[in-house]
Amino acid sequence: MTGLALGLGVGLGLFVALTGPALAQAKIQIGCTATSDCASAMVAVDEGIFKKHGLDVEMTPIAINSNIPAAILSNSIQVGGPTSTVFLQAVDGGLDLVAIAGASVMNPTSNTAIAAFVRNGITINEPKDFVGKKVGAPGLNAFLHVLFVKWLVEKGVAPKSVNFVEVTFPTMADIIKSGGVDAVLTAEPFVTRMTNAGIGSVGARYGAELGRTDPIIFYAAARDWAEKNVATVKKFREAIAEAAAIVNSDRDKASNSIAKFTKQPLELVKATPPNQSEPNLKPENLAWWIDVMSSQKMLQSKLDTAKLVLN
Template sequence: MRRLLAGLAAGALLSAATACGSSDDDSSSGSASSGGTTTVKVGLIPIVDVAPLFLGQQKGFYKKQGLKLSVSFAAGGAAIVPAVASGQNQFGFSNVFSLMVAQSNGVALKAISNGNASTGVAGKDFVATLVKKDSPIRTAKDLEGKKVAVNTLKNIAELSVRESVKKAGGDPDKLKLVEMPFDQMPAALDKGQIDAALAVEPALTTIRQQGGREIAASFVDVAPDLTVGMYFTSQQYAQKNPAVVKKFQQATAESLAYANAHPDEAREIVATYTKVPASLLADITLPKWPAEPNRASIETQAKLGEEFGFFKKSPDLDALLP
């Protein structure tokens, strides 16, 4: 399955990487060209969450800061974190809970810019736990013993599904969780290979158009106005390259603000790095892209992570967050 995803990403998402200034430069600290432009490698997930970065690149916000982005794609933060920690990528996007888990395992990371947030509205969020139209599953409690797909284990998706089950009166330890890239979830659910999926846009709308039903607004179940994703780097890179980090922060802040103010353009840019058909773009639900993370919602995630036994040691949020 991972090999299949890699093949699909290499072909279908090539144009997105090119649009974002892909480069063959191989530098652990970013490569400066003769024109004074620094190429930085950024690991992303091909989902709606990262639309502001592509929009910012299109609008020249990163170029204005002297940055050229070389983008690579992965199924989730679990694959992006080691690439950034090792210096293969200078920056990455991940759900903030995966960053906490990595830090608790001794990986020295630094979140540097906000990424995205839940809308906070059940039934109108950009992520949900869904089942097939004719499924006997009616509530999250019914997921006990069922096969539920998440993009990667030990991340915000697993945390959220567990919380939905717990809130519905079920036992989250009885879930049968399966790792699956978001773009493969609609077909797997339709074919009955899984019983439910925690899907984000654009996979969420694809499942709904297949007749899928939402049984839990799992991000809303965790916390109101949940901070979901953040852009990050390694502690080592942040210490050695503070000027480049500051430029990335400034360009990303401008990109987030622009995306929030121009939702139609944010929708359109999604088609440049995913295989979402134009007919689907008008229906997808966009996340929020606030300037700052919601610290209270991150603390809630840390508390739940402790409760569910995700951490080897408690995460240090002061060291991790901007």
């Protein structure tokens, strides 16, 4: 928590310094990592849906999901797409963030796309084979990491017996190939891309084994900004709902936007269904994550779900 607190403290200081002029800006920067989870925002930008709703929006790539809360509070971005786990830990740490709209949720398709990808030369036949291995996660305490730890616990493996390090999505293939880590926690289209490159294989489909339907990523903002921009948040939600319908029904449009933002080959993105977009987020949707994180001793306080989602 020391590193997190330091990073967030810097974010808070910058936020205080920049709040005044930021509130007068019409442009909204949305920060997300290079996955399909923020596809609704990507489509809303590319298809002119935000503009139709009177919003001037740009997408900003964020390398590590756990950096998003500090980016929001430093006003580098006004809206971010943190994973449920990153958001909850940031709020637990004292940051006044609030969810303003849903982005993606787990479902059978997205769960199957999640994997622990293992480099050549490493054999994983069962969960206990991860003991002593160096495993890269795209954000410690972020979605894929917490989900994997939950899976290890359910399989009777002590998470502390695994050495976790942070590895960004774009660098996973190079780090796996070089032997810098034994495995990475990743998802499509990165799984297919690394498989096709012949640098390793899937060691576990842990998302599918857990089989959950909870939120993966949602759009969040500083509570102060959201409450002072109620009309903007309303337009944002309407635009995201319109774009989510496209993501869930038009593979071509969704794939084009995802490929453009993530800089992944279009043919590879088209081969992988995007995560299901669910714009409606309710406080109770976060209850399972709170239980899981509490069991992993990631939360120090008792969070009130009613205060986590903007009315």
